[in-house]
Amino acid sequence: MVVTDATLDPRFAANPLVTGKQHIRFYAGVPMAVAGARIGTLCVLDHESRPFPTENALRTLKTLAALAASLFALKDATRNGAIAKAELAREEKRRAIALDAASLASWAWDVRTDMIDCDTHLAELFNLPPSKRLKARDILRAIDPRDVLPDRDAFPRRAERQRRLFWRIPG
Numbered sequence: 149m150v151v152t153d154a155t156l157d158p159r160f161a162a163n164p165l166v167t168g169k170q171h172i173r174f175y176a177g178v179p180m181a182v183a184g185a186r187i188g189t190l191c192v193l194d195h196e197s198r199p200f201p202t203e204n205a206l207r208t209l210k211t212l213a214a215l216a217a218s219l220f221a222l223k224d225a226t227r228n229g230a231i232a233k234a235e236l237a238r239e240e241k242r243r244a245i246a247l248d249a250a251s252l253a254s255w256a257w258d259v260r261t262d263m264i265d266c267d268t269h270l271a272e273l274f275n276l277p278p279s280k281r282l283k284a285r286d287i288l289r290a291i292d293p294r295d296v297l298p299d300r301d302a303f304p305r306r307a308e309r310q311r312r313l314f315w316r317i318p319g
Contacts, residue, residue: 150206151175153197174198176206178213182221190216257284 154160154173165172177191190213201209253273255266264270264282271279274290 149175149177150200152200155197171195176201176209178206178209180213180217180220182217182224187217187220189213 151157151160152174154166154175160166172193173196174194175191177189179186180188180190253267253270255264255270257264262284264284266280266282268278268280271277271282274287276282276286276290
């Protein structure tokens with residue numbers, strides 16, 4: 149939009165920027181858009197009336213408006229990138245904590261041999277000497293009897309059902 153003399157334009161003649169101390173006479177403005185949304189206008193103001201700008205001057209104003217809009221977009225992308233980076237760092241920290249919590253001990257129990265292959269954390273959890281191979285009965289002895297008794301009768305039934313459902317060991 150170009151207004152060569154704001155005092156002669158009915159849209160602006162009564163505007164305080166025209167009638168007041170600012171004494172605006174000339175206005176040329178180009179809309180700025182980021183991602184298809186108008187975010188403002190880059191404008192040129194003057195206290196004196198001016199002739200209508202040349203095509204080259206209007207093209208330059210449009211180029212400047214596009215440059216200004218790209219700076220807004222870049223700032224927004226940088227801010228979004230910083231937010232995403234912070235969120236990623238938080239998620240990585242949460243993941244690390246979850247992995248630490250989940251890997252207190254890992255083990256595999258061979259019910260046929262009654263031996264447990266494990267990492268050293270399992271022995272540590274049960275206050276047993278460090279070892280990567282433990283007898284299941286040693287672990288069971290290390291568990292407080294109040295924790296074992298309620299499940300002692302149910303556990304063999306559950307283990308047998310699991311073996312029948314999933315392992316189907318011939319014989």
